[in-house]
Amino acid sequence: MGRAREIDTGMEGFRFWPGALSASEQTGLLGAVLAAEASAPFYRPVTPGGRAFSVEMTGLGPLGWVSDRAGYRYQPTHPVTGAPWPPMPDALPDLWRDLTGWPEPPDACLVNRYRDGAKMGLHQDLDERDHGAPVLSVSLGDTAVFRIGAAGGGSTRTVRLASGDVCALTGPARLARHGIDRIIAGSSSLVPGGGRINLTLRRAL
Ligand code: MD6
Ligand code: FE
Numbered sequence: 022m023g024r025a026r027e028i029d030t031g032m033e034g035f036r037f038w039p040g041a042l043s044a045s046e047q048t049g050l051l052g053a054v055l056a057a058e059a060s061a062p063f064y065r066p067v068t069p070g071g072r073a074f075s076v077e078m079t080g081l082g083p084l085g086w087v088s089d090r091a092g093y094r095y096q097p098t099h100p101v102t103g104a105p106w107p108p109m110p111d112a113l114p115d116l117w118r119d120l121t122g123w124p125e126p127p128d129a130c131l132v133n134r135y136r137d138g139a140k141m142g143l144h145q146d147l148d149e150r151d152h153g154a155p156v157l158s159v160s161l162g163d164t165a166v167f168r169i170g171a172a173g174g175g176s177t178r179t180v181r182l183a184s185g186d187v188c189a190l191t192g193p194a195r196l197a198r199h200g201i202d203r204i205i206a207g208s209s210s211l212v213p214g215g216g217r218i219n220l221t222l223r224r225a226l
Pocket of ligand 1: 146190201
């Protein structure tokens with residue numbers, strides 16, 4: 022990496038590095054995620070209200086974000102297997118340090134997989150202890166239409182996130198409302214079986 026060019030999003034704290042990851046970096050990262058899938062399979066969580074997410078999820082690192090009838094939280098084990106989450110590949114904390122400069126490494130990586138019309142409603146990332154720490158997002162595979170607007174409400178706009186793009190919610194945009202309107206099927210051939218995989222790196226505790 023080391024040569025990612027940041028572009029001005031016009032929204033303070035919403036940082037964007039299009040094409041931050043080379044093709045070989047994308048392949049390497051995807052390989053690590055697919056290898057981890059053997060011990061931490063993708064599963065479909067439910068909201069506290071009992072509705073299934075259309076996105077499939079798993080996690081990497083000491084803590085993973087989960088959702089079920091009991092609520093949203095971070096926990097050290099996979100909710101289906103009960104096993105600890107697999108470790109993060111070194112490339113992820115390296116990317117976090119290079120791009121965010123945050124002094125502590127991420128302790129959680131949520132892995133989202135979008136297939137067959139999956140999307141994610143507008144939300145805020147609120148379950149982390151320190152909302153001062155950034156959330157860094159890595160996109161792999163099909164392009165996503167990412168929607169973002171200020172924390173307090175008002176208008177939103179969309180940004181396309183393509184394979185290898187990295188963005189972050191930091192500072193005044195850390196609690197921005199954001200979601201995925203849709204995935205542009207067939208826009209990338211990176212993910213076996215098609216679709217998009219998104220990694221979000223966080224400081225949960
Ligand atoms: C996604 N991303 O790109 C969903 N959260 O699939 C997120 O929910 C997200 O992109 C926090 C910070 C950046 C993000
Ligand atoms: Fe989010």
